[in-house]
Amino acid sequence: MAKENEILEEITGSEYKYGFSSDIETETAPKGLNEDIVRFISKKKNEPDWMLESRLKAYRYWLTLEEPRHWAHIEYPAIDFQDIIYYAAPKKIKELTSLDEVDPELLRTFEKLGISLEEQKRLSGVQSNIAVDAVIDSVSVKTTFKETLAEKGIIFCSFSEAVQEHPELIKKFMGSVVPYTDNYYAALNAAVFSDGSFCYIPKGVRCPMELSTYFRINTLGTGQFERTLLVADEGSYVSYLEGCTAPMRDENQLHAAVVEIIAHKNAEVKYSTVQNWYPGNKEGKGGIYNFVTKRGICLGDNSKISWTQVETGSAITWKYPSVILKGNHSIGEFYSVAVTNNRQQADTGTKMTHLGKNTRSTIVSKGISAGFSNNSYRGLVRIAKGASNARNHSQCDSLLMGDKCGAHTFPYIEIKDKSAIVEHEATTSKISEDQVFYCKQRGIDAEKAVALIVNGYCKEVLNQLPMEFAVEAQKLLAVSLEGSVG
Amino acid sequence: MLSIKNLKAGIADKEILKGFNLEVKAGEVHAIMGPNGSGKSTLASVLAGREDYAVTEGAVQFNGKDLLDLSPEDRAREGLFLAFQYPVEIPGVSNINFLKTAIAEIRKYRGLPPMEAKDFLKLVKEKQALVELQVTLANRSVNEGFSGGEKKRNEIFQMAVLEPCLAILDETDSGLDIDALRIVANGVNKLRSENRSFVVITHYQRLLEYIVPDFVHVMYDGKIVKSGPKELALELEAKGYDWIKKELGDVIEA
Ligand SMILES: Nc1ncnc2c1ncn2[C@@H]1O[C@H](COP(=O)(O)OP(=O)(O)OP(=O)(O)O)[C@@H](O)[C@H]1O
Ligand SMILES: [Mg+2]
Numbered sequence: 252m253a254k255e256n257e258i259l260e261e262i263t264g265s266e267y268k269y270g271f272s273s274d275i276e277t278e279t280a281p282k283g284l285n286e287d288i289v290r291f292i293s294k295k296k297n298e299p300d301w302m303l304e305s306r307l308k309a310y311r312y313w314l315t316l317e318e319p320r321h322w323a324h325i326e327y328p329a330i331d332f333q334d335i336i337y338y339a340a341p342k343k344i345k346e347l348t349s350l351d352e353v354d355p356e357l358l359r360t361f362e363k364l365g366i367s368l369e370e371q372k373r374l375s376g377v378q379s380n381i382a383v384d385a386v387i388d389s390v391s392v393k394t395t396f397k398e399t400l401a402e403k404g405i406i407f408c409s410f411s412e413a414v415q416e417h418p419e420l421i422k423k424f425m426g427s428v429v430p431y432t433d434n435y436y437a438a439l440n441a442a443v444f445s446d447g448s449f450c451y452i453p454k455g456v457r458c459p460m461e462l463s464t465y466f467r468i469n470t471l472g473t474g475q476f477e478r479t480l481l482v483a484d485e486g487s488y489v490s491y492l493e494g495c496t497a498p499m500r501d502e503n504q505l506h507a508a509v510v511e512i513i514a515h516k517n518a519e520v521k522y523s524t525v526q527n528w529y530p531g532n533k534e535g536k537g538g539i540y541n542f543v544t545k546r547g548i549c550l551g552d553n554s555k556i557s558w559t560q561v562e563t564g565s566a567i568t569w570k571y572p573s574v575i576l577k578g579n580h581s582i583g584e585f586y587s588v589a590v591t592n593n594r595q596q597a598d599t600g601t602k603m604t605h606l607g608k609n610t611r612s613t614i615v616s617k618g619i620s621a622g623f624s625n626n627s628y629r630g631l632v633r634i635a636k637g638a639s640n641a642r643n644h645s646q647c648d649s650l651l652m653g654d655k656c657g658a659h660t661f662p663y664i665e666i667k668d669k670s671a672i673v674e675h676e677a678t679t680s681k682i683s684e685d686q687v688f689y690c691k692q693r694g695i696d697a698e699k700a701v702a703l704i705v706n707g708y709c710k711e712v713l714n715q716l717p718m719e720f721a722v723e724a725q726k727l728l729a730v731s732l733e734g735s736v737g
Numbered sequence: 738m739l740s741i742k743n744l745k746a747g748i749a750d751k752e753i754l755k756g757f758n759l760e761v762k763a764g765e766v767h768a769i770m771g772p773n774g775s776g777k778s779t780l781a782s783v784l785a786g787r788e789d790y791a792v793t794e795g796a797v798q799f800n801g802k803d804l805l806d807l808s809p810e811d812r813a814r815e816g817l818f819l820a821f822q823y824p825v826e827i828p829g830v831s832n833i834n835f836l837k838t839a840i841a842e843i844r845k846y847r848g849l850p851p852m853e854a855k856d857f858l859k860l861v862k863e864k865q866a867l868v869e870l871q872v873t874l875a876n877r878s879v880n881e882g883f884s885g886g887e888k889k890r891n892e893i894f895q896m897a898v899l900e901p902c903l904a905i906l907d908e909t910d911s912g913l914d915i916d917a918l919r920i921v922a923n924g925v926n927k928l929r930s931e932n933r934s935f936v937v938i939t940h941y942q943r944l945l946e947y948i949v950p951d952f953v954h955v956m957y958d959g960k961i962v963k964s965g966p967k968e969l970a971l972e973l974e975a976k977g978y979d980w981i982k983k984e985l986g987d988v989i990e991a
Contacts, residue, residue, distance in 0.1 A: 685825045692785050692821075693839040693899065694813040694846070703838060707829025707878065 279473065280338035286310065289442055292338050296411045299418065309431035309441030316435045323598040324627040324659055325567050327503075327540065335505055336473040337443045384409055384448040384464040396460065406451040407462055410478050413449035420451060424482055428511040428548045428575070436507040436542045440476045444509065447477035452487035452518070461717055463492035474505035481511070483518035485551065490521040492720055503531075503566060507542045516551025516578065521559070523716050524572075525724050528564035530731075533622075535594025538566025545572035549581030549607070557584040558601065559715040561724040563731040566595060571629065573602035576610035576638075583612040586712040588724075590731045591624030591656070600630035600661070605641040605671070614645040617709050620656035621732055627659040632675075636667040643672075649679045650708055652701075652732070702729035738763045738934050739804075739903055744795035746783045753779045755959030757795070761903070764931040768945055768970060769938045771956030772978050777938045778822050780956070781907045785819040786812050800902065813839075814846035818901030820892035822908045822938075827879040832891065833861060835879050836898050843899065864897035868924040885912035893924050900928075905936045910944040922947030942974035955981055 280291050289310050293303040318329060384407065400407050406417060414421050431441035448464040464479065483489055493510075506528060514520050522545075531538025541564075547556035558572040574583030585601035603612035612632065620626040626649065634641045649658035660677050682704050690700035706713065706725050713721050739761040746754040753776045761767055771777055783790050784797065786809030797804040804812060827835065840852055852860075865875055870890055880888050889909050896904050906925070910918055925935065925948050937948060945953070945967060953969040954961045955978070963969070963981055973981075 683825070686827055688785075688787060688809065689821065689825045689827070690835075690839075691809040692813050692819050693835070693895065694810055694843040695838055696808075696810045696842070699838065699842065703830055703835070704827060707827055710829035 278340050279336050282336050283333040284310075284335070284337055284443065288337050292443055292445070295338060295340070296414070298414055301418075301422065302414055305426075305431075306442050306444075309438050310443075312431060313435070313438035313442055316438060319435050323569055323629070324625060324661075325569060325596040325598050327567055327596075330503075330505060330540070332439075337476070338445065339473040384462075400458070400460075400462075403456050403459065404453040405456060405458055406449065408449055410444070410447040410449050410480065413480075417449070417451070420482065421449070421480070424480055424511065424513055425478075426511075428513060428546045429509050429544050433544060437509055437544045440478060440507050440509045440544070443474075444476045444478040447479040447508070447510075448481075449479070450481045450489065450491065452481075452483045452489045454484045455486045456484075457487065458489040461490050461492055463494065465494045474507065476506075477508045479508070479510040480513075481520055481522070481547075482513045483515060483520045483554075485515045486517040487515075488519045490717060491523070492717065493522070493524045494527070494723075503538060503540050504529075505540045505542070506565075508544070510543070510545040510572075512547030512556055514547065514549050514551065514554035514556050514581075517553045518551065519555040519557075520547065521557045521715075522547070522572070523720055524558075524560040524562070525716075525720060525727065526560065526562045526564050526568070527727055529566075530564050530593065530595050531566040533593045535566065535623075538595070539564065541565035541568045541570065543570040545570065546575065546602075547573070547583075548575040549578045549583060549610075551581075552578040552607070553580045554578050555582040555584075557582075557586070557715070559584075559586040559712060560588070560599075561709075561712070561716070561727065562587070562589040562597060562599060563727050565597075568595075568597040568599050570599045571601055573604070574612065575604045575606065576612065576641075577606045578610075579607040580609045581607055582610070584715075585612075585614045585616070586715045587616045588619070588709045588712045588728070589616070589626055589628075590619045590728060591621070591626045592731055593622040593624060595622075595624045597625070598627045598629055600628045602631040603633070603643060605632075605634045605638040605643070607638060609640045610638060611641070612643045614643070614647070615711050616645075616647045617712055618647070618649045618658050619652070619705060619708070619732070620649070620658050621652035623655045625657045625659070627661060629661040629663075631663040631665070632673055633665040634668050634671040634673065638668050639670045641668065641671045641673075643674065645673075645675045647675070647677045648708070649677075650705070651679065651681050698729075701732060705729075705732060738765075738800060739936075740796075740798040741784075742796045744780075744783070744792065744797060746779065746790050746792045746795075748790055752793070753790070753959055754783065757956075757960050759936075759954070759961065761934050761936060763902075763934055764929075765952070766929065766935045766937060766948060766950045768948075768950040768953045768967075769936060769956050769961075770940065770953065770970065770973055775956045776959045777956055778907055781819055781822075781905050781936075781938065784812075784905060785809060785817065810842070811846070813899075813901075814843045816902035818896050818899060818904040820889070820896055820904065820906040820909045822911075824880050824888045824892055826881045826883075828881050830879050832875050832877060832879050832894075836861065836895060839895075839899060860898060864894060867897050867927055868894045869920050870894045886914060886917050889913055890917060890921060893921050897924060897928060900933075902932060903934050903936070904928075905938070907938045908940065909937075910939050910941060918944065919947060942970040945970045957981065957985065 280288055289306050293306055429437050431438045450462055452458055481491060512520050528539035528541055549556055556574045562568050576583050583603050589597045589599050591597045601614055614630055616628045618626040618628055628647045632643045647660050651658055662675055664673055686704055687697055687700045705728055713724055716724055741757055741759040744754050744757040769777055792805055837857060868890055874887060880891060889912055913921060950967050953965055953967055955963040962985055
């Protein structure tokens with residue numbers, strides 16, 4: 252209806268809240284990519300030879316690949332990989348023993364983002380009892396609560412530090428779930444990865460607090476290539492959160508991360524993301540290209556990996572957090588809300604690969620498209636031969652706001668075992684004018700009404716998030732859809 | 738409280754309200770009856786500010802303000818409440834959260850501080866008891882999967898919580914079983930006060946045995962064609978609408 256669209260357009264006009272950039276003294280690598288740059292990065296991080304070798308191997312492999320441009324439902328000009336800075340780091344951090352040594356501008360940056368790097372302090376709700384690893388551009392700035400966690404034998408540190416301190420764990424697990432040969436961006440990441448978090452939860456330990464990494468891109472022209480590795484040993488539990496923002500810039504910036512999760516017998520890992528990279532302006536100029544490979548393996552029996560993501564940012568999102576269900580009775584879950592507005596494009600979903608017996612997976616995907624955006628769900632459920640009694644339930648819902656956006660679902664199912672039960676449900680809906688009017692009649696204006704209705708629509712997913720994050724995510728949803736009432 | 742003068746409104750080029758007049762004073766209960774399609778729900782929608790209908794003539798004053806000038810949400814914030822004939826479902830939004838949001842918005846508009854969480858819970862509990870609404874219903878998503886009767890009862894519950902000064906009930910009685918009808922009517926009666934008015938749209942005299950109106954109006958073809966005391970409802974029940982149409986016909990023919 253005409254009216255519906257009018258209101259819609261009116262509300263699609265919000266500003267990105269985290270679009271500021273900070274004036275932090277930064278050291279960068281020269282633009283472009285070659286073996287010297289790979290060596291430069293490795294040297295900067297003071298890496299052992301084996302790490303450098305592994306980077307070079309990945310780099311050489313990457314050179315043989317072609318940028319994948321066709322299979323996903325996204326459109327963008329070819330990326331000039333020589334026009335990217337692959338390393339940028341705030342100057343004043345080396346081995347930090349206290350926060351006093353950190354550039355105060357850096358601390359302010361994180362405070363502005365609502366992240367406190369002081370352990371006792373609470374800021375805008377995001378972290379009350381949450382350990383944070385703060386990563387800006389290519390390096391981790393500070394990891395909080397490290398000592399508290401260490402008492403339980405938990406290792407939580409930046410990836411770079413882990414390479415130094417826990418080489419045996421890195422050697423054993425890095426690339427074991429996402430090998431550098433996995434795909435184009437995984438190869439690129441393995442060659443030039445900057446920082447990220449490493450986490451190891453020992454046998455039988457329930458991590459007493461939420462662990463989180465906050466990623467911030469600051470420097471102009473840089474790409475961010477972080478790497479995160481979570482290892483949950485037998486019978487352990489951890490809930491991990493990831494948040495991200497970037498300044499508003501006219502150019503596109505590349506973010507190509509790799510996340511690997513390993514869950515051993517009886518272990519459980521919950522991984523939650525609130526992705527709020529700069530989405531570009533209303534005309535689609537600027538914004539982050541978010542090409543991410545996330546995968547977990549339920550290695551042991553009865554293990555469980557659960558991905559929850561709220562994706563509101565980025566100009567382009569290309570991301571399929573997946574689970575390999577290797578252990579018998581293991582469980583994989585994927586809960587996703589992906590919002591696209593204006594000219595944003597998202598092609599996201601999951602892969603559930605059932606190898607073990609009696610494995611179960613659940614997929615709940617809620618796509619919300621507004622403006623001129625395009626939102627696709629792409630999922631694969633694969634039941635291997637011998638994975639007897641595997642079960643999957645997939646629910647893919649799309650919500651359209653206005654008539655200029657697109658929603659697509661590409662569910663692929665491969666069943667090699669007859670005992671499998673796979674269910675797929677999909678719906679497409681619109682926010683009805685009747686619902687909005689009903690809210691208005693109770694004193695709630697159109698914008699709030701839409702936020703309310705959308706939050707209700709996403710409830711199943713938001714319920715999976717830890718409290719503090721859920722509140723943030725709700726606010727974020729409202730902001731992302733400002734100006735898009737239907 | 739509410740003064741409607743010569744209201745004409747319709748959709749595209751179809752006129753539905755054709756010169757509607759009504760005066761509702763504070764504390765009064767007016768019943769509007771009339772055959773299907775006579776424009777009762779349209780009247781309710783136009784008063785609530787539904788944009789689908791275009792007002793072509795007339796004026797509506799509400800508490801001294803030009804009602805037609807206000808946005809739908811501001812009308813609600815000024816104290817106008819509509820219990821819908823067909824309440825919509827809002828999946829995933831709990832009744833409680835919905836009402837909390839509504840109250841917050843209404844209070845903001847009125848320049849009042851936000852309501853304390855414990856006061857809100859107290860209010861909700863009290864009103865839940867008033868309309869004998871099951872706790873489980875109050876905690877469920879707005880109208881989602883509610884039976885027809887439950888939806889109607891939920892409308893009255895919302896009304897009780899929002900405490901409007903004018904409530905329009907559009908066929909709130911239809912679909913209610915005998916007990917529910919009594920409960921809903923009781924709820925309304927308890928909310929009756931000298932500064933709260935009701936416009937009750939109904940097809941059945943039965944409701945008016947419980948909610949005794951001060952006036953009964955008959956609406957036909959977009960306007961009120963007959964008004965009278967509560968006994969008029971009895972007469973309508975006994976005789977149907979034909980005699981009114983006949984009377985009207987006589988007038989037109991004469
Ligand atoms: N949105 C609309 N589009 C087209 N016609 C409409 C619309 N709304 C109302 N009408 C028409 O206007 C007339 C009055 O409808 P309305 O719903 O107001 O009647 P009512 O008196 O409430 O009837 P009922 O007793 O059946 O509830 C009907 O002929 C109806 O079809
Ligand atoms: Mg009606």
